[in-house]
Amino acid sequence: xxxKKHVTLNVNGKTEEFLAEPRELLIYTLRERLNITGPHxxxxxxxxxxxxxxxxxxxxxxxxxxxVQAEGAEITTIEGIGGPDNLHPLQEAFKEHHGLQxxxxxxxxxxxxxxxxxxxxxxxxxxxxxxxAGNLCRCTGYQNIVKSIQAAAAxxxxxxxxxx
Amino acid sequence: xxxxxxxxxRVDNLKGMGCSRKRVEDARFTQGKGNxxxxxxxxxxxxxxxxxxxxxxxxxxSINKDTALKVPGVLAVLTADDLRPLGLHWMPTLAGDKQMxxxxxxxxxxxxxxxxxxxxxxxxxxxxxxxxxxxxEELPVLVNPFEALKSxxxxxxxxxxxxxxxxxxxxxxxxxxxxxxxxxxxxxxxxEEVIANAEVVAEESMYYHRxxxxxxxxCGCVASMDKVNGKLTLWGTFQAPHAIRTxxxxxxxxxxxxxxxxxxxxxxxxxxxxxxYPGYVCSVVASIVTGKPVxxxxxxxxxxxxxxxxxxxxMNGKISATKEGKITGLQCHVTADHGGFDACAxxxxxxxxxxxxxxxxxxxxxxxxxxxxxxxxKAPGGVSYRCSFRVTEAVYFIERMIEVLAIKLNMDAAELxxxxxIKKEQFPYKAALGWExxxxxxxxxxDKALKTVDYDGLRAEQAQRVRF
Numbered sequence: 001x002x003x004k005k006h007v008t009l010n011v012n013g014k015t016e017e018f019l020a021e022p023r024e025l026l027i028y029t030l031r032e033r034l035n036i037t038g039p040h041x042x043x044x045x046x047x048x049x050x051x052x053x054x055x056x057x058x059x060x061x062x063x064x065x066x067x068v069q070a071e072g073a074e075i076t077t078i079e080g081i082g083g084p085d086n087l088h089p090l091q092e093a094f095k096e097h098h099g100l101q102x103x104x105x106x107x108x109x110x111x112x113x114x115x116x117x118x119x120x121x122x123x124x125x126x127x128x129x130x131x132x133a134g135n136l137c138r139c140t141g142y143q144n145i146v147k148s149i150q151a152a153a154a155x156x157x158x159x160x161x162x163x164x
Numbered sequence: 165x166x167x168x169x170x171x172x173x174r175v176d177n178l179k180g181m182g183c184s185r186k187r188v189e190d191a192r193f194t195q196g197k198g199n200x201x202x203x204x205x206x207x208x209x210x211x212x213x214x215x216x217x218x219x220x221x222x223x224x225x226s227i228n229k230d231t232a233l234k235v236p237g238v239l240a241v242l243t244a245d246d247l248r249p250l251g252l253h254w255m256p257t258l259a260g261d262k263q264m265x266x267x268x269x270x271x272x273x274x275x276x277x278x279x280x281x282x283x284x285x286x287x288x289x290x291x292x293x294x295x296x297x298x299x300x301e302e303l304p305v306l307v308n309p310f311e312a313l314k315s316x317x318x319x320x321x322x323x324x325x326x327x328x329x330x331x332x333x334x335x336x337x338x339x340x341x342x343x344x345x346x347x348x349x350x351x352x353x354x355x356e357e358v359i360a361n362a363e364v365v366a367e368e369s370m371y372y373h374r375x376x377x378x379x380x381x382x383c384g385c386v387a388s389m390d391k392v393n394g395k396l397t398l399w400g401t402f403q404a405p406h407a408i409r410t411x412x413x414x415x416x417x418x419x420x421x422x423x424x425x426x427x428x429x430x431x432x433x434x435x436x437x438x439x440x441y442p443g444y445v446c447s448v449v450a451s452i453v454t455g456k457p458v459x460x461x462x463x464x465x466x467x468x469x470x471x472x473x474x475x476x477x478x479m480n481g482k483i484s485a486t487k488e489g490k491i492t493g494l495q496c497h498v499t500a501d502h503g504g505f506d507a508c509a510x511x512x513x514x515x516x517x518x519x520x521x522x523x524x525x526x527x528x529x530x531x532x533x534x535x536x537x538x539x540x541x542k543a544p545g546g547v548s549y550r551c552s553f554r555v556t557e558a559v560y561f562i563e564r565m566i567e568v569l570a571i572k573l574n575m576d577a578a579e580l581x582x583x584x585x586i587k588k589e590q591f592p593y594k595a596a597l598g599w600e601x602x603x604x605x606x607x608x609x610x611d612k613a614l615k616t617v618d619y620d621g622l623r624a625e626q627a628q629r630v631r632f
Contacts, residue, residue, distance in 0.1 A: 023287065032285070037203040038196020040431070042380045043464040050380055078196035091194040095186070103193030104380045104431030110194060138380045138432045 005068050011036065012080030026062040026070055027051045030077060038078035038107040042136070049135030052108035053077045059115045061134070078107035081114055089159075090114060090152040099148030101139035109135050113149050121160075122153055189429070198429045201384045201401050206457040209386070210239065212450050213289040213460065214443070215279040215296045216470070217271035220307070220541040221319070222300040224267045227279055232295035237288025239454060241296060242280040242446060244268040255415050255445055258407060258438075259515065260334025261344070261506035262322075263544060265442045270303070272319060272504030273543045275469030280446040282458060309478065309501040309538035312342040319504065319539045334506075335515040335537075344506050344537035349520040349597045355532035358493035362484030366569040372557050374476035374501065374542070376468055377549045381431020383471050384461035387447035391455055395422045400444060402427045403437040404509075411440040416448055435547035438509040439472045472509060472545030476501040477557045483565045489575050491584045494528045494596075496561060498535040500546070506537060508546030510553045517553025520597040524562035525606050526584040531596035578619060582610060 004019040009029075016034060025044075030036040030053070042050035044063045051063040054076040082088035090110045093099065100106045109132070116123065116131040123131060128149050129142070137145060175182065192198055217224075229241035244266040247253040254262045267278040281292035306312040306319065318324055318341045325331055330338045335345035359365055385400035396418050402408045405425045413420045430437065443460040450458040462471065478499040485491045500516060502508060510517040516535035523531050549556065566584075570577035585606040586593050593601040614620075 021287070028286070031202075035205075037200075040200065040381065041202065041461075042382075042431075045464065048380060083195060084191075087194070094194050095190040098187075100190060100193055102380070102430060102432040103189065103198050104200065106193050106198075107196040136380065138378065138434070 007067050007071055009067070009070055009073055009075055011075045012077060020067045022066060022068050024067045026053075026065045026067050029067040030062060030075075036077050036079055039111075040104055040107065042104070046134075047136065048105070048108075049112060050105050050108045052112045052135060054111060054115060057115075059112050059134075076111070078111050081111065088114065088152075089155045090117070090149070093148040093152035093155070094145075097144050097148040097151055099140065099145045100137075105135060105137045105139075109137065109145060113152070116149070117153055117156060122157055123149070125150070193429075200381055200429045200431050201386060201399055202381075202459075202461050204386045204399050204428070204459070206386065206388060209457040209459055210282050210284060210450065210454060211286050211289050211460070212280050212282045212443075212447055212458050213286070213293060214277045214446075214466070215281065215293050215298060216466070217267065217274060217276045217278050217298075217300070219271060219300055219302055220274045220305045221270075221272060221303040221317075223270045223303060224278065225299040225301055226297075227299075228297040229279065231297065232281060232292045235283075235288065235291045235295050237284040238281060238292035238295075239284070240282040240450065241292065242266065242282070242449065242453075243278070247449065250449070252415055252445060252449055255440065255442070256411060257505055257507040257544070258411075258440065259502075259506045259508040259510060259546070263442075263505035263507055265445045270321075271300075272539075273470070273541055275466065275543065276504070277442040277446070277470070280442075280450065282450045282454060305541045306342065307540055307542060309499050309540055312538050312540050313340050313499075313536075315342065318342070319541065339536075342539045344502055344539060345515045345535075347515045347519075347535040347537075348533065350532040351530065351596075352532045352534075355493050355495050355530045358530045359482050359484045359495060362492055363487045364569070364572055365482060365484045366565065366572040367480075367482050368564060368568045369478075369480045370561070370564055372475045372477045372479060372560055374473050375549060376473050377434035377436035377547065378468065379430075379432030379434055379436050382462040382464060382467040383437055383441060383443065384459070385444050385447050386457055386459045387444070387451040388457035389448070389451040389455070391452075394418070395424065396448065396451075397424045397426065398444070398448065399426045399428060401430055401433070401437045403430070403433040403435070407438075408440055408444065412444065412448060415445060416452075435474055435509065435549045436467075436472055438547050439507055439545065441471055470543050472507065472547040473503070473543060474545070474547050474549030475557060476542075476546070477554075479557070479561050481561060481565045483569050485569055485573065487573075489569075489573050489580050489583050491526060491528050491569070492530065494523060494531040494562075494565065496522055496531075496533045498533075498557075500535055500537045501540050501542065502537050502546055503540055503542040503544040505544040506539075506546075507544035508537075509548065510546065514553065517548065517555070519554045519558050521555060521595075521599060522558035522561050523595050523597055524559060524566075525586060525604070526562070526566075526581075527586045527590065527593070528584070528596055533597055576623070578610075578614060582607065585610065
């Protein structure tokens with residue numbers, strides 16, 4: 001064990017300061033230290049994407065990043081995407097189109113999809129499948145996840161047009 | 165108010181079958197507000213994790229935990245020697261066998277649980293695991309069930325009598341020290357006779373490989389023993405919470421009414437979370453010993469290496485028919501690889517689950533099934549991966565046999581199936597391997613299915629593309 005480091009993060013708009021060992025993984029920081037349990041641990045090897053969060057505008061698998069590497073970063077988890085009174089269109093769409101069963105992959109899935117739709121607002125099915133390839137689901141067979149993202153994309157585009 | 169309502173209106177009002185309903189849990193799940201086992205936090209909760217065997221078959225000569233106990237944050241290291249006085253070093257399996265909770269003198273598969281480190285958090289537990297010194301003596305490894313049945317190497321010394329004889333197991337006599345059971349259904353003599361005298365016989369050997377259900381959430385639990393009122397609360401990734409309560413009661417001696425088992429949100433199961441695992445037992449023991457709640461969560465490698473697999477059936481079949489394609493007999497022999505312990509999650513009465521449904525949807529007058537269970541140096545298990553007990557294996561077997569017979573008869577497999585389906589008027593139908601089928605109309609369903617996929621069109625396209 002080596003000396004603890006001082007870490008400052010901004011998670012879902014809130015500043016968090018703490019001392020952590022350099023080996024502390026970001027997913028551990030979120031779940032155990034900050035009680036943010038939306039991101040899940042599925043593989044701890046970057047394969048499954050259940051721990052996906054957004055760090056400084058990029059989708060990152062928080063199980064293979066150390067907390068100290070995120071020093072000064074702005075982090076958004078599923079908890080920062082939408083709550084009971086302001087559901088994100090993706091959260092609505094996953095509910096509506098049965099884009100989940102057990103729900104374990106869902107926070108990572110939706111968090112990744114928010115970035116995908118920022119990168120490509122109206123993605124084709126192929127673009128969705130490629131853009132979501134880092135997130136595994138063992139229940140649904142992906143069909144309805146693709147549908148959910150398509151539905152959210154359509155709704156978000158329509159809302160944007162209406163606003164313009 | 166209308167006097168009459170239409171059928172559609174009535175169905176809609178009933179909100180029954182065919183009616184789309186919203187799932188109540190999705191609002192929580194989409195907001196990251198699920199409550200899975202690893203989300204549970206209790207005051208003073210400790211974390212337990214395993215020292216696991218790097219060998220598939222080895223004697224454990226010594227375990228030194230002195231260094232580990234000096235690691236900051238490590239509170240205890242449990243071994244089989246610590247559990248033996250309590251009678252907890254072995255546990256019963258769902259299949260009538262018993263399984264080591266922690267390595268009792270030897271290990272039988274790679275990743276087997278050797279010692280349980282209890283620490284203040286996951287990092288301290290990992291440090292403790294690194295510091296436990298285990299001396300192994302490697303033994304010959306048997307991973308092929310056919311070789312295991314011929315080998316002099318004894319995997320389960322606990323199941324061999326002192327005079328070297330092989331006592332019967334939970335499912336009857338055993339033929340060899342690495343043999344678990346033989347299970348038969350149907351009539352051997354008549355089936356062999358029908359096949360010997362048949363106009364056409366097709367044979368096939370197939371291996372339905374070992375697979376892992378691999379739910380996205382691994383297995384885990386939180387055990388909390390309240391020593392004041394004598395009650396145990398156990399949260400876990402349990403697909404069969406009642407069976408877990410019984411097993412925990414049997415081994416711990418805590419009465420069932422003093423054990424509360426809670427399965428909160430489960431991140432997928434697919435059969436993997438039916439079994440009882442050493443992690444559950446060790447967490448309970450550790451909570452009793454320390455007086456604090458203890459959490460155990462597998463990592464992905466632990467899950468893939470040690471918790472229950474599915475399938476691993478070597479199946480040999482013979483199917484006989486008339487020249488016109490009417491099936492007359494079916495014979496199936498299975499060599500079932502159950503790993504180091506028979507922890508198959510089938511109902512105990514059926515050591516090969518529902519494998520005797522292997523005559524499928526067909527009217528097969530004579531049949532015989534024989535399943536031999538075998539110990540090997542692999543992880544224990546044998547769960548129903550996304551199906552009922554061994555039904556996937558049975559269905560794969562019979563449908564493959566139909567295909568092989570169709571090739572032999574030079575007949576379209578769809579037509580061969582149509583000729584042999586149990587007819588609507590034959591229900592209730594008594595199958596040759598003992599099942600009674602209550603109802604069915606396979607021909608109507610078959611025609612509908614073939615039409616839906618445009619089977620004739622598919623065949624025409626095949627004929628055009630494949631030119632020999």
